[in-house]
Amino acid sequence: MMKIAEKSRVALGFFRIDDKSKKEINNMFVSAMDTGINFFDHADMYGGNHKCEARFGESLDISDDVREKIFIQTKCGIRNGVYGSYYDSSKEHILDRVDGSLKALQTDYLDYLLLHRPDTLIEGEEVGEAFDQLYSSGKVRKFGVSNFTPSQLEYLQKYCNQKLCINQVQLSVVHSPIIDSGLNMNTFFDGGIDRDGGTLEYSRLNDITLQAWSPLQYGWFEGVFLGSEKYSDLNKELNLLADRYNVDPITISIAWILRHPAKIQALIGTTNPERIEKCAKAMEILLTREEWYHLYILAGHRIL
Numbered sequence: 001m002m003k004i005a006e007k008s009r010v011a012l013g014f015f016r017i018d019d020k021s022k023k024e025i026n027n028m029f030v031s032a033m034d035t036g037i038n039f040f041d042h043a044d045m046y047g048g049n050h051k052c053e054a055r056f057g058e059s060l061d062i063s064d065d066v067r068e069k070i071f072i073q074t075k076c077g078i079r080n081g082v083y084g085s086y087y088d089s090s091k092e093h094i095l096d097r098v099d100g101s102l103k104a105l106q107t108d109y110l111d112y113l114l115l116h117r118p119d120t121l122i123e124g125e126e127v128g129e130a131f132d133q134l135y136s137s138g139k140v141r142k143f144g145v146s147n148f149t150p151s152q153l154e155y156l157q158k159y160c161n162q163k164l165c166i167n168q169v170q171l172s173v174v175h176s177p178i179i180d181s182g183l184n185m186n187t188f189f190d191g192g193i194d195r196d197g198g199t200l201e202y203s204r205l206n207d208i209t210l211q212a213w214s215p216l217q218y219g220w221f222e223g224v225f226l227g228s229e230k231y232s233d234l235n236k237e238l239n240l241l242a243d244r245y246n247v248d249p250i251t252i253s254i255a256w257i258l259r260h261p262a263k264i265q266a267l268i269g270t271t272n273p274e275r276i277e278k279c280a281k282a283m284e285i286l287l288t289r290e291e292w293y294h295l296y297i298l299a300g301h302r303i304l
């Protein structure tokens with residue numbers, strides 16, 4: 001079934017809403033919709049066992065009309081066990097989690113379902129069967145993955161009738177290994193180490209949309225680079241560009257991701273309605289090549 005709307009380049013994630021009130025979640029949604037964001041990301045494990053999905057579902061009263069104008073995506077495949085986390089991409093688990101997500105989100109279908117992380121015990125045939133069943137029952141319209149290398153994705157695609165059309169990966173101006181390796185190929189510079197198997201180039205070649213998670217963070221959830229003393233040169237330039245474009249530095253940080261011609265979606269995670277609006281403004285800004293590279297270098301990367 002065709003959607004009435006196109007998906008927005010900025011998407012809003014609900015990873016951090018487990019302690020938010022219904023009113024706060026509603027304000028996030030309204031501010032997103034008012035500023036042109038119609039794509040919403042979840043995972044069954046956010047908040048633990050569908051909790052954030054349920055907070056979303058019970059906080060919003062989404063009419064059928066609005067439902068057709070928005071895109072709801074969720075992820076599954078990370079489990080909590082007796083010994084901690086592990087991965088499960090078995091058919092049984094996927095089918096069970098999708099039913100749980102639909103119930104928690106209070107919707108009849110998901111626009112996108114992603115496998116959250118690569119699972120070395122994955123069996124492509126099982127995932128293919130699960131996806132077929134979810135597609136033919138109308139529970140899921142499109143499929144993808146998160147944090148997969150190109151060869152992991154290609155392996156899975158071999159068993160899936162549905163195109164895997166999204167790969168969600170960590171990317172910000174500071175955390176940019178998928179860009180660094182291509183720019184530093186054939187050098188001994190650290191950036192030249194290929195940790196991702198050419199994810200960026202593979203996605204462009206195969207029309208797979210990359211979604212950039214944690215677009216404002218550095219490291220593994222170490223913090224936000226905006227305003228951080230660790231990134232003072234970068235922040236000075238973000239402030240300068242913010243003045244030039246008459247926006248906030250957060251807008252420029254998101255515009256840096258959107259400027260890439262791979263048409264990467266920026267997956268923001270702020271719970272603050274004002275910040276959501278400022279991030280959405282990035283969809284109106286096109287940084288120049290020189291501005292883009294200058295920010296990249298000030299973030300601590302090298303190109304030559």
Ligand SMILES: NC(=O)c1ccc[n+]([C@@H]2O[C@H](COP(=O)([O-])OP(=O)(O)OC[C@H]3O[C@@H](n4cnc5c(N)ncnc54)[C@H](OP(=O)(O)O)[C@@H]3O)[C@@H](O)[C@H]2O)c1
Nearest residue numbers: 013014015041146213214215216217267268269270271272
């Ligand atoms: N696939 C995966 O493995 C994966 C992993 C992680 C996340 N995700 C998805 O990606 C989405 C975004 O991730 P994220 O939440 O890490 O993204 P993010 O947008 O980089 O970070 C959001 C966090 O930064 C804070 N923040 C934003 N601007 C700030 C500023 N100027 N000063 C101080 N703090 C600021 C926000 O606080 P406020 O709320 O107070 O603004 C919020 O806690 C998640 O919601 C989830 O959907 C996917």
